[in-house]
Amino acid sequence: MTSTAIRSPHAAAAIGAGLTALTLAACGGGADAETDAAVEASPTSGGAATFAVDSPFYGFDPNVTPAAQDARVLRQMFDSLLYLDADGELQPWLATEWSVSEDGLTYDFTLREDVTFWDDTPFDAEALCFNLDRIVDPDVGSIYAIGLVGPYDSCSVVEEFTAQVQMSAPFAPFLNNLTSPFLGMNSPTAAAEADPADYLIEPTGSGPFEFVSYTPQDRIELVRNEDYAWAPGNADHEGPAHLEELTFQIISDATVRMGSLRSGDVQGIGNVPETEIAAVEADTSLVVTAQQQSGAPYQLHLNADGIFADVAVRQAARAALDIDSAVEALYFGAYERAWGPLAPTTIGYDPAVENAFSFDADEAASLLESAGWVEGPDGVRTRDGEELTIRYIEGSPNREKRQDLATFFEANLEAVGFDVEVTFAATAELQTVLQEGEYDIAGLSLVAVDPNVLYQMYDPRFIPVPGQTGFNMSHTDEQSVTDLAAQSQQLTYGPERDAVVAELQADVVENARSIAIYVPTYTLATNGLTGLRFDAEGYPIFYDAYLTGN
Amino acid sequence: MATALAAPARSPLRLRMPRLSTSRVTFAVAVVWLAIVAAAALIPGLLGPGDPAALDPSQVLTAPGEQALLGTDHYGRSVLTLLVHGARTALVIGLAATALGLVLGGWFGLLAGYLGGWVDMLVGRVVDMLMCFPGVLLALVIASGLGASTTNLIIAVGISAAPGFARVMRGQVLSVRSRLYVEAARSMGFGSGRIIVCHVLPNALAPSAVLATVTVGTSIVAAASLSFLGLGVRSDVPDWGQLLSMGQPYLASAWWISTFPGVVLTLTVIAVSLVGDWLRDRMDSD
Numbered sequence: 001m002t003s004t005a006i007r008s009p010h011a012a013a014a015i016g017a018g019l020t021a022l023t024l025a026a027c028g029g030g031a032d033a034e035t036d037a038a039v040e041a042s043p044t045s046g047g048a049a050t051f052a053v054d055s056p057f058y059g060f061d062p063n064v065t066p067a068a069q070d071a072r073v074l075r076q077m078f079d080s081l082l083y084l085d086a087d088g089e090l091q092p093w094l095a096t097e098w099s100v101s102e103d104g105l106t107y108d109f110t111l112r113e114d115v116t117f118w119d120d121t122p123f124d125a126e127a128l129c130f131n132l133d134r135i136v137d138p139d140v141g142s143i144y145a146i147g148l149v150g151p152y153d154s155c156s157v158v159e160e161f162t163a164q165v166q167m168s169a170p171f172a173p174f175l176n177n178l179t180s181p182f183l184g185m186n187s188p189t190a191a192a193e194a195d196p197a198d199y200l201i202e203p204t205g206s207g208p209f210e211f212v213s214y215t216p217q218d219r220i221e222l223v224r225n226e227d228y229a230w231a232p233g234n235a236d237h238e239g240p241a242h243l244e245e246l247t248f249q250i251i252s253d254a255t256v257r258m259g260s261l262r263s264g265d266v267q268g269i270g271n272v273p274e275t276e277i278a279a280v281e282a283d284t285s286l287v288v289t290a291q292q293q294s295g296a297p298y299q300l301h302l303n304a305d306g307i308f309a310d311v312a313v314r315q316a317a318r319a320a321l322d323i324d325s326a327v328e329a330l331y332f333g334a335y336e337r338a339w340g341p342l343a344p345t346t347i348g349y350d351p352a353v354e355n356a357f358s359f360d361a362d363e364a365a366s367l368l369e370s371a372g373w374v375e376g377p378d379g380v381r382t383r384d385g386e387e388l389t390i391r392y393i394e395g396s397p398n399r400e401k402r403q404d405l406a407t408f409f410e411a412n413l414e415a416v417g418f419d420v421e422v423t424f425a426a427t428a429e430l431q432t433v434l435q436e437g438e439y440d441i442a443g444l445s446l447v448a449v450d451p452n453v454l455y456q457m458y459d460p461r462f463i464p465v466p467g468q469t470g471f472n473m474s475h476t477d478e479q480s481v482t483d484l485a486a487q488s489q490q491l492t493y494g495p496e497r498d499a500v501v502a503e504l505q506a507d508v509v510e511n512a513r514s515i516a517i518y519v520p521t522y523t524l525a526t527n528g529l530t531g532l533r534f535d536a537e538g539y540p541i542f543y544d545a546y547l548t549g550n
Numbered sequence: 551m552a553t554a555l556a557a558p559a560r561s562p563l564r565l566r567m568p569r570l571s572t573s574r575v576t577f578a579v580a581v582v583w584l585a586i587v588a589a590a591a592l593i594p595g596l597l598g599p600g601d602p603a604a605l606d607p608s609q610v611l612t613a614p615g616e617q618a619l620l621g622t623d624h625y626g627r628s629v630l631t632l633l634v635h636g637a638r639t640a641l642v643i644g645l646a647a648t649a650l651g652l653v654l655g656g657w658f659g660l661l662a663g664y665l666g667g668w669v670d671m672l673v674g675r676v677v678d679m680l681m682c683f684p685g686v687l688l689a690l691v692i693a694s695g696l697g698a699s700t701t702n703l704i705i706a707v708g709i710s711a712a713p714g715f716a717r718v719m720r721g722q723v724l725s726v727r728s729r730l731y732v733e734a735a736r737s738m739g740f741g742s743g744r745i746i747v748c749h750v751l752p753n754a755l756a757p758s759a760v761l762a763t764v765t766v767g768t769s770i771v772a773a774a775s776l777s778f779l780g781l782g783v784r785s786d787v788p789d790w791g792q793l794l795s796m797g798q799p800y801l802a803s804a805w806w807i808s809t810f811p812g813v814v815l816t817l818t819v820i821a822v823s824l825v826g827d828w829l830r831d832r833m834d835s836d
Contacts, residue, residue, distance in 0.1 A: 253799075254799055255798070255799065255801050255802050258802060273799065273802070273803070275611065275800060275802075275803035275804065276802060276803055279802075279803070322607065325607035325608065326607055328607070329607035329608070329610040329624075329625075329626065330610075330624070404624065404625070407605070407625060408605055408607060408625070411604075411605045
């Protein structure tokens with residue numbers, strides 16, 4: 001068998017560079033402050049830090065949970081086989097060597113020999129195979145990780161620390177996906193013993209912080225793993241983490257979260273209110289960082305089974321939206337405006353989508369006019385007695401001010417003759433509406449490193465139906481799109497794959513299948529805590545963090 | 551000497567306005583404020599120019615100043631215009647809920663006080679039970695049961711105000727019932743209905759009327775609280791409670807969105823209770 005070692009995936013380089021540039025751009029004064037602090041104080045060991053987050057957790061079994069919120073905790077507790085360095089190149093972590101066969105079906109991994117889980121179970125080839133098999137086990141109920149392993153077929157133990165993974169079809173994103181916290185390694189002993197529902201809230205990994213306790217709706221407490229000696233190569237130090245205790249506390253009210261940070265009750269917070277970023281940057285005792293998330297930006301998906309079946313109506317709706325003004329008014333520059341179905345830091349992002357359309361109410365009106373929708377007496381357009389009524393659904397609570405966006409867009413759309421019914425629904429009701437297709441506009445963003453999210457969003461297999469959630473909320477069912485998505489999965493990283501991914505992005509924008517609004521950006525501020533790093537997906541890493549005691 | 555000369559010079563001025571006491575000034579201010587609120591409710595276009603529902607992304611979170619007297623909210627709407635246009639909802643709910651509470655509570659209090667016996671027992675226990683709940687909690691339970699609409703908000707707040715009226719009315723009826731003119735009416739053979747309506751009710755109404763003025767204020771606050779908690783009616787123009795809750799995430803950066811509705815609510819409630827005080831004083835002296 002001939003094998004090709006993949007050490008330098010071309011496209012991955014782009015995201016790394018992008019991320020770095022972005023971090024520098026977004027930090028502003030913050031980055032300087034962090035450097036100054038690092039010069040003044042050398043890392044001190046010990047102490048307890050609390051990090052406040054804005055919303056509750058789903059759970060901490062990396063194989064099961066789908067939530068980005070959880071990944072911020074998972075990253076501290078679980079180690080991955082590989083990591084992506086600042087240049088976007090794959091580097092060894094728990095796996096020391098890896099290779100993939102020319103047909104893209106067989107992967108070989110050589111593993112570190114000195115790694116143990118918190119329960120002293122050794123990490124070996126058997127543990128790796130256990131984890132991969134567990135993800136595809138229907139009883140475990142994996143929501144997100146199962147998508148990351150794609151056409152996984154089987155895993156076999158070659159030697160104690162050598163494993164071979166078999167795919168049923170080529171799946172290019174696999175190695176990059178292995179860097180995700182959602183493919184972190186669980187202790188086979190602990191995971192096999194516990195019921196999946198119990199393991200979800202009391203997991204066992206091998207990471208630098210060990211799970212201590214979890215109080216739902218309140219906090220999760222972690223303690224330093226004193227035996228930790230397998231930090232990835234890009235870490236600033238070796239051995240156990242600096243912080244002795246690390247707590248993630250849920251403080252949903254932004255004002256209280258900010259107050260707790262200023263008073264020093266907590267050492268870091270996530271989701272800094274956009275309106276306060278300028279004030280936080282001006283405050284020398286606080287450090288603020290912004291991380292754009294890769295994957296799919298926040299988009300409005302236009303349901304093609306309904307009034308938006310006509311591409312002219314979709315384009316009209318897009319031309320009617322004053323996206324620039326709304327994004328600026330609500331996020332004050334903290335979030336960048338998005339243009340296509342991929343966020344700029346995603347592998348294969350094509351900048352050609354930028355400025356491909358613009359806000360033009362007159363054009364929207366003439367598009368509707370030529371599609372046969374004429375203005376009625378009350379300002380609502382009609383065609384053959386049917387009113388141009390659309391249902392716009394958005395989730396509740398008001399995540400990232402998406403409801404406020406809906407309020408602005410409702411006004412924009414009504415100005416050109418749409419009649420808009422906006423509904424804000426909590427998760428259960430929202431899922432029902434989405435699954436039954438009882439909407440015309442619905443919003444969605446997805447975090448991922450690989451452009452494979454396009455497949456999840458525009459392949460007919462993922463159209464939501466009653467009883468099954470799916471991300472193809474535009475109900476796109478075009479053979480050309482399906483073919484392109486399939487092709488992008490099977491090509492290895494390189495210009496050929498980039499071209500296919502670019503073609504997909506262009507198709508989505510040209511046909512206005514979805515309208516990109518903003519790039520989700522994770523903002524984070526710290527007070528007396530320094531040394532935080534971020535992984536390729538933008539999740540914080542606390543391993544190198546230490547207290548500076550101001 | 552300057553001081554010696556100044557003192558007699560001031561005294562004639564004081565003598566000329568002996569009736570301008572503090573309480574009269576505050577009463578006058580209260581009446582003026584209520585007149586402004588009433589004017590806002592009747593002709594909102596006069597005090598709050600412009601379309602309150604028009605969004606303007608280029609004007610979001612403008613601080614109070616020349617451009618917008620009380621600043622703008624996160625949609626770029628003028629807080630002043632929103633407050634003026636929200637006055638009608640506040641007044642309508644305040645007055646209607648009070649009327650409902652007065653009629654409902656007053657009627658049961660009247661029956662209980664006049665008839666006594668098991669009716670008094672039953673009404674008394676129900677009122678005791680309802681009074682165990684804090685008013686807002688009771689309204690909250692009713693409003694979440696009925697769903698969000700202006701009528702339901704009035705019903706919820708009105709019902710929660712009713713027990714207070716029932717108690718006051720019953721107490722007053724008990725004292726009126728044994729008065730001589732009631733005895734006289736009864737001895738002349740008048741029916742219970744006529745005695746209640748013509749003799750008891752008019753003479754027992756005064757304390758309830760005073761309570762009603764105060765209740766208008768508390769009803770406005772109760773309705774705003776329910777709105778704040780998301781049980782209000784979602785419309786293009788938010789009411790005062792909704793405005794308060796909308797501004798809450800911006801307290802640290804744009805204090806004016808929540809603060810001005812809070813100030814307006816407070817002033818309105820204080821004004822109403824000052825008028826209530828004045829009314830009580832007048833009735834006591836009669």
